[in-house]
Amino acid sequence: MPDPVVHVAELTKIYKVPEREAGLRAAAKALFKRQTRDVRAVEAISFDIGPGEIVGFLGPNGAGKTTTLKMLAGLLYPTSGEARVLGHIPSKREREYLRRMTMVMGNRNQLQWDIPALDSFELNRAIYRLQRDDYLAMRDELVELLDVGDLVRKPVRNLSLGERMKVEIVGALLHRPQVLFLDEPTIGLDVTMQKRIRTFIDEYNRRHGATVLLTSHYMADVEALCKRVIVIHHGRILFDGALAALADEFAAYKTIGVVLENGGAPLDAYGEVVLNEGDRVSIRVPKAETSRVAARLLAEHEVLDLTIEEPPIEDVIESVFAQPAAQ
Amino acid sequence: MSVDVARLPEAGRWRSLYDFYVTTMRTAIASQLQYRVTNYFYMLGMIAEPVVYLVVWTTIAKDQGGAVNGITTGEFAAYYIVWTLVRNMNIVFGAPFWEERIREGRLAGDLLKPMYILHYDLAYFAGWKFVVVVLWLPIAFGLSAVFHPTLSPTPLEIVVFIFAIWGAYLVRSMFQGTIGMLNFWTTRGAAVFDLYIATEMLLSGRLVPLQLMPGWVQTLANFLPFKWTFGFPIESLVGNLSTRDLLLGLCAQALWIGIGLVLFKVAWSSAIKRFVSVGN
Amino acid sequence: MSSLRVGWLFLRMGVINELQYRVNFFVQLLQSLIQVGTALVMLELVYSHTNALNGWTQPELLSLIGVQVLLGGFIHTFIQPNMQQLMQDVQQGTLDYALTKPEDAQLLISVRMVRIWQVVEIVSGVILLFVGLAGVENSIGVGDAIAFGIALLIGGVLVYCFWLVMTTGAFWVVRMENVLELFEGIYQTGRWPVTVYPGWLRYSVTFLVPIGFAVTVPAEALTSRLQWPTLVFALGFGCAAFAFTRWFWHFGLRHYSGASA
Numbered sequence: 001m002p003d004p005v006v007h008v009a010e011l012t013k014i015y016k017v018p019e020r021e022a023g024l025r026a027a028a029k030a031l032f033k034r035q036t037r038d039v040r041a042v043e044a045i046s047f048d049i050g051p052g053e054i055v056g057f058l059g060p061n062g063a064g065k066t067t068t069l070k071m072l073a074g075l076l077y078p079t080s081g082e083a084r085v086l087g088h089i090p091s092k093r094e095r096e097y098l099r100r101m102t103m104v105m106g107n108r109n110q111l112q113w114d115i116p117a118l119d120s121f122e123l124n125r126a127i128y129r130l131q132r133d134d135y136l137a138m139r140d141e142l143v144e145l146l147d148v149g150d151l152v153r154k155p156v157r158n159l160s161l162g163e164r165m166k167v168e169i170v171g172a173l174l175h176r177p178q179v180l181f182l183d184e185p186t187i188g189l190d191v192t193m194q195k196r197i198r199t200f201i202d203e204y205n206r207r208h209g210a211t212v213l214l215t216s217h218y219m220a221d222v223e224a225l226c227k228r229v230i231v232i233h234h235g236r237i238l239f240d241g242a243l244a245a246l247a248d249e250f251a252a253y254k255t256i257g258v259v260l261e262n263g264g265a266p267l268d269a270y271g272e273v274v275l276n277e278g279d280r281v282s283i284r285v286p287k288a289e290t291s292r293v294a295a296r297l298l299a300e301h302e303v304l305d306l307t308i309e310e311p312p313i314e315d316v317i318e319s320v321f322a323q324p325a326a327q
Numbered sequence: 328m329s330v331d332v333a334r335l336p337e338a339g340r341w342r343s344l345y346d347f348y349v350t351t352m353r354t355a356i357a358s359q360l361q362y363r364v365t366n367y368f369y370m371l372g373m374i375a376e377p378v379v380y381l382v383v384w385t386t387i388a389k390d391q392g393g394a395v396n397g398i399t400t401g402e403f404a405a406y407y408i409v410w411t412l413v414r415n416m417n418i419v420f421g422a423p424f425w426e427e428r429i430r431e432g433r434l435a436g437d438l439l440k441p442m443y444i445l446h447y448d449l450a451y452f453a454g455w456k457f458v459v460v461v462l463w464l465p466i467a468f469g470l471s472a473v474f475h476p477t478l479s480p481t482p483l484e485i486v487v488f489i490f491a492i493w494g495a496y497l498v499r500s501m502f503q504g505t506i507g508m509l510n511f512w513t514t515r516g517a518a519v520f521d522l523y524i525a526t527e528m529l530l531s532g533r534l535v536p537l538q539l540m541p542g543w544v545q546t547l548a549n550f551l552p553f554k555w556t557f558g559f560p561i562e563s564l565v566g567n568l569s570t571r572d573l574l575l576g577l578c579a580q581a582l583w584i585g586i587g588l589v590l591f592k593v594a595w596s597s598a599i600k601r602f603v604s605v606g607n
Numbered sequence: 608m609s610s611l612r613v614g615w616l617f618l619r620m621g622v623i624n625e626l627q628y629r630v631n632f633f634v635q636l637l638q639s640l641i642q643v644g645t646a647l648v649m650l651e652l653v654y655s656h657t658n659a660l661n662g663w664t665q666p667e668l669l670s671l672i673g674v675q676v677l678l679g680g681f682i683h684t685f686i687q688p689n690m691q692q693l694m695q696d697v698q699q700g701t702l703d704y705a706l707t708k709p710e711d712a713q714l715l716i717s718v719r720m721v722r723i724w725q726v727v728e729i730v731s732g733v734i735l736l737f738v739g740l741a742g743v744e745n746s747i748g749v750g751d752a753i754a755f756g757i758a759l760l761i762g763g764v765l766v767y768c769f770w771l772v773m774t775t776g777a778f779w780v781v782r783m784e785n786v787l788e789l790f791e792g793i794y795q796t797g798r799w800p801v802t803v804y805p806g807w808l809r810y811s812v813t814f815l816v817p818i819g820f821a822v823t824v825p826a827e828a829l830t831s832r833l834q835w836p837t838l839v840f841a842l843g844f845g846c847a848a849f850a851f852t853r854w855f856w857h858f859g860l861r862h863y864s865g866a867s868a
Binding site: 126 | 339358
Binding site for chain 2: 630631633634637638641642644645648649652653656657659660661780785786788789790791792793795796798799803804805807808
């Protein structure tokens with residue numbers, strides 16, 4: 001196995017949050033002795049990501065996803081543990097490292113607001129010390145891939161949210177980074193635009209062999225792009241593996257769909273009936289009992305068709321996040 | 328599937344830095360030109376300050392038979408009109424801008440890039456100056472028509488003045504930037520910034536020409552950075568400084584730029600440590 | 608009378624909100640001290656070179672500065688925060704929230720915010736005023752005091768009108784941030800009696816930007832300079848300014864609704 005591009009071991013981030021009681025006396029006391037409370041945003045997480053992998057980082061708001069990404073991008077200093085990206089320690093913020101990675105935050109704008117994106121690109125060329133030929137080749141490639149030829153000539157503030165995200169991405173990739181940290185890159189975008197961005201990330205990954213770590217609230221993004229997901233909740237990793245295996249591990253239920261010869265027979269005894277359309281019935285049953293229930297159905301009814309389905313990924317995720325913090 | 332993982336070669340360091348400054352300055356000019364109205368508001372608000380001082384001292388000078396401490400009404404007019412240009416050059420990326428940069432989350436974006444933070448601010452505001460000076464010209468003409476300044480600079484004085492206003496820009500950038508770092512620790516630094524500005528008012532020649540101050544204040548001012556951001560550039564053009572004083576003044580500016588840079592670097596490195604450990 | 612109650616409720620809410628940030632009191636105190644200190648140094652410098660500025664002695668001018676600081680405190684406490692909020696609302700389109708309330712919109716946008724710690728500035732203005740008056744030779748009669756009260760009230764109204772007219776401009780010119788700098792700059796002209804300014808400037812700061820007017824007239828009342836006709840004129844001017852502002856506000860509002868529909 002090749003060396004991992006991202007190596008994270010026992011990475012921990014604890015924020016100290018000032019805390020004080022109301023009232024003037026408490027306020028005065030706080031001037032001398034600050035009361036703080038520890039908030040454990042990320043707790044001893046470990047994972048490796050290999051070259052060219054696209055990994056989805058899943059978790060509810062406040063799970064520690066952004067904190068982790070920021071530590072990997074060198075914006076936050078870890079409290080303890082180890083993070084290495086491309087052999088660099090991110091918190092040192094070495095130039096060599098910054099030149100090889102990028103971070104895109106869906107709700108932040110890094111381009112100059114009042115001027116065409118093209119001018120901001122020029123600025124990035126100088127900042128990243130790119131040679132003109134490389135810069136032009138990369139810029140034209142990205143502009144074509146995202147189809148933003150007209151947009152880059154307009155002032156950024158005149159672009160719609162989706163258009164802005166596209167040129168934002170061009171700006172963030174001009175230096176052809178090998179590692180991409182994408183924090184909610186599709187947030188607030190409509191479905192078509194989400195799909196567009198998704199296809200692009202996939203294409204960039206294939207062309208340049210870049211490693212991508214991506215967070216998103218939209219399961220469609222994750223399903224389309226990521227073979228592997230890491231689920232983080234309350235600062236801890238709950239699952240790290242293939243997306244398909246996630247359902248196996250966490251889904252408590254499966255759905256048995258049957259089409260009956262003698263439609264309308266009551267099937268409540270087999271499980272929770274979630275759909276009943278004449279002869280088509282769907283029953284939700286605990287995972288462990290799936291095969292037993294299916295066998296019973298086949299034995300006791302005239303079954304024309306029987307399917308066993310995993311629950312939708314959204315439901316699986318929801319059941320994962322419903323777990324309490326303490327384990 | 329063709330995969331290229333090789334990193335891109337680097338262009339030359341100085342060449343890139345030069346490109347960066349030129350591009351940023353062009354950017355600043357382009358975006359500030361779009362906001363002529365708001366730039367003019369700013370400028371009109373700003374010239375009220377020297378006009379008030381000028382009117383007050385002109386009134387006094389007239390009462391006293393034409394001069395105060397040897398400064399004539401025409402010289403007051405010259406002082407405060409040049410003042411407006413120097414003041415424009417003196418607008419730097421200071422404390423309020425730092426506050427905004429942190430609050431609006433733009434700092435994180437800047438930190439992701441391999442460029443020392445000071446370059447962004449120096450370059451952008453330097454570009455802005457060109458817009459400001461163009462907008463300033465009609466104001467200068469207007470003020471001159473009303474207040475009749477006496478101004479007869481020598482070529483040397485003009486050359487020194489051109490260097491001195493950029494020197495003032497750099498000195499003030501360093502010191503204001505350093506003060507701006509306070510924003511990393513508190514959101515209520517306003518009183519400290521006000522204190523800095525008040526000290527500057529009195530010891531820089533911003534409020535009144537230093538000649539009108541008591542002797543000990545003038546001596547004190549020589550050893551502090553403030554004078555080199557206001558009084559010196561103005562007097563290099565309107566005063567009768569000797570060649571020696573003109574050159575010494577430029578040296579003093581260079582010295583304060585150096586001291587300011589060291590202070591800025593120290594403040595920034597501890598500010599960034601603070602930023603990456605609290606993060607927001 | 609319901610509008611008065613609304614105003615009162617908003618005021619109370621603003622005060623309660625601000626009381627949470629007590630540190631601001633000390634920050635404000637320090638800022639006021641610095642501001643007053645700078646003004647005093649300037650005053651001292653001026654009078655070290657002359658005995659009277661345009662007929663105003665040092666204590667008289669000190670009371671004028673007192674009025675300017677006092678009125679400035681009033682502006683910073685009640686007017687400016689509301690106007691800045693309004694500007695922001697127009698920019699971000701959040702003014703809709705205020706406009707959809709069943710109450711006079713001008714009233715609502717004028718009383719939403721209050722920065723109560725800026726009251727420190729009002730207090731320091733009053734102190735300067737009294738210190739100045741103590742040094743003034745002729746005594747102040749009841750008539751002068753009443754005239755002062757009326758003149759100060761008119762001054763407040765004029766400044767409010769000016770601010771609202773400027774801010775209403777945001778309906779057309781969306782980027783107005785620097786209006787604050789513009790106003791703060793021009794407000795500094797109020798620190799000196801309007802009569803020192805050359806003709807064109809005197810008329811500007813009297814009628815166009817009624818800062819000089821708002822500060823000088825009350826100070827004149829206290830230093831027995833005020834003629835009754837001036838006060839009557841000021842009263843008429845204040846009413847006219849208010850009527851115009853109200854009309855202009857409604858005019859601007861139509862523009863806003865038109866733009867967002």
